[in-house]
Amino acid sequence: MTDQFSKKGEAWSARFSEPVSDLVKRYTASVFFDKRLAMFDIQGSLAHADMLAAQGIISAQDLADIERGMAQIRAEIEAGQFEWLLDLEDVHLNIEKRLTELVGDAGKRLHTGRSRNDQVATDIRLYVRAAIDDILVQLKALRSALVDLAERHADTILPGFTHLQVAQPITFGHHMLAYVEMFGRDAERLLDARRRVNRLPLGAAALAGTTFPIDRERVARTLGFEDVCHNSLDAVSDRDFAIEVTAACSLLMMHVSRMSEELILWMSPRVGFIDIADRFCTGSSIMPQKKNPDVPELARGKTGRVFGHLTGLLTLMKGQPLAYNKDNQEDKEPLFDTIDTVIDTLRIFADMATGISVKPAAMRAAALQGYATATDLADYLVKKGLPFRDAHEAVARAVRACDSAGCDLAELPLERLREFSDLIGEDVYAVLTLEGSVAARDHVGGTAPNQVRAAIARVRAQLAG
Ligand code: ARG
Secondary structure, three states: OOOOOOOOOOOOHHHOOOOOOHHHHHHHOOHHHHHHHHHHHHHHHHHHHHHHHHOOOOOHHHHHHHHHHHHHHHHHHHOOOOOOOHHHOOHHHHHHHHHHHHHOHHHHHOOOOOOHHHHHHHHHHHHHHHHHHHHHHHHHHHHHHHHHHHHHOOOOEEEEEEOOEEEEEEEHHHHHHHHHHHHHHHHHHHHHHHHHHOEEOOOOOOOOOOOOOOOHHHHHHHHOOOEEOOOHHHHHHOOHHHHHHHHHHHHHHHHHHHHHHHHHHHHOOOOOOEEEOHHHOEOOOOOOOOOEOHHHHHHHHHHHHHHHHHHHHHHHHHOOOOOOOHHHHHHHHHHHHHHHHHHHHHHHHHHHHHOEEEOHHHHHHHHOOOOOOHHHHHHHHHHOOOOHHHHHHHHHHHHHHHHHHOOOHHHOOHHHHOOOOOOOOOOHHHHHOHHHHHHOOOOOOOOOHHHHHHHHHHHHHHHHO
16 A cells, blocks of 8 residues: 555655656645645634534544644644645645644545545635635724724815816815725625625535535534535636635725825825825935835835736636636635735725824815816806806806916905806805805715714714624
8 A cells, every 4th residue: 555645745646657847846836825724724624524524424533533633733833833845735735644644544534525626615715705804804994094084174175176187175074085985885895795705615526526425514504604605516616706806805906096196196295285104104215305105105006916916817717617727726826915915005004094194274275276166156156047057157257367367266356256247246255265165065975074074973883883
């Protein structure tokens, strides 16, 4: 009898007449990146062993031995003492080999009714599920930090932009709440994807199922899966759940990137709307005066890498025939990097949100340039009976007059304003102020400070729930 794992270590050596070259071994191995699935691999194996024993496929003694061996392996990994061998290709074979060293035949029986194909699919689903839960915690922290910032600046006015040109006055609190909404949808998307992640592949074995009398529902229950995968070929071969989560992460990073772009712009001395705490910035090795917003810039840059992973994973899947192909081993690094990038980014952003100092005077000065209340003047005329298109034209003429006079609409004397429409009265100045403008947008979703406060209360209730 040859040892299950030969001297060279391959679990299938009995079938082969020559070993693979060192280069091929390195090329095909995944242990150096999939070892981070170790704890999920052990969790899955224990659930499988528990089921095998409950079904009488292995003995109670075997189960006890497997549990004892796995406890030791866990401890060795945690202590950094586990010896990972390239010869053993991947996390699964490394752990199985060590188990067999520790507990003998019981270790060799663990793989009954199972394949690495359904094993790895299970590990990844456990990993992705945990990752989603981590991201949801971080998203909550970021949203609540942004809500706090919004509350401090529910009344702070800045220009809102379209086409990067001053459009209408808004409140900074309202602007922050826009991101709170985006990150809220990101959380919803992940939560929705979680339902599809949370299905058990084990039992699919290599691709066709197994001849042993397994109890898949029991394993699903043990591992906290909501259901089993209903087709064995699909269970071992598709990675759509991972792609879906990477897509949700890409949208999340797209939001982070847009926010980063604004922070960078606002922090530019040319704009000067905000400052970001020093601990998120770096200086220049040559220009002593510099304070650069490195964290938002890097977040904007790292967004590209997550988008790249999404494209990579989609491309990885698109040409694969059913069922499992080794191509799928390439799912891990992009997935791990996506999750790591998102979690680090969210953690830093939640902290950075507390380190943003707002400069209301600069925001106000900017809002006073660019005729931000022109729409308010048009609305005023409409309320006095002028059709909107005529009002639009009258105000456009007033803006041109301001342009040549080099002043703001609110600075034109009443008799000048009345040249554009005799409907204009003394009460127009209340409408032309920034405060009047934002306060007037007083409906759900509007920028009025009391609407911002109401929105904050709604989000807080949601975050507490
Ligand atoms: N390391 C492999 C992976 O990540 C595990 C599954 C290997 N299965 C196989 N039939 N070679 O996909």
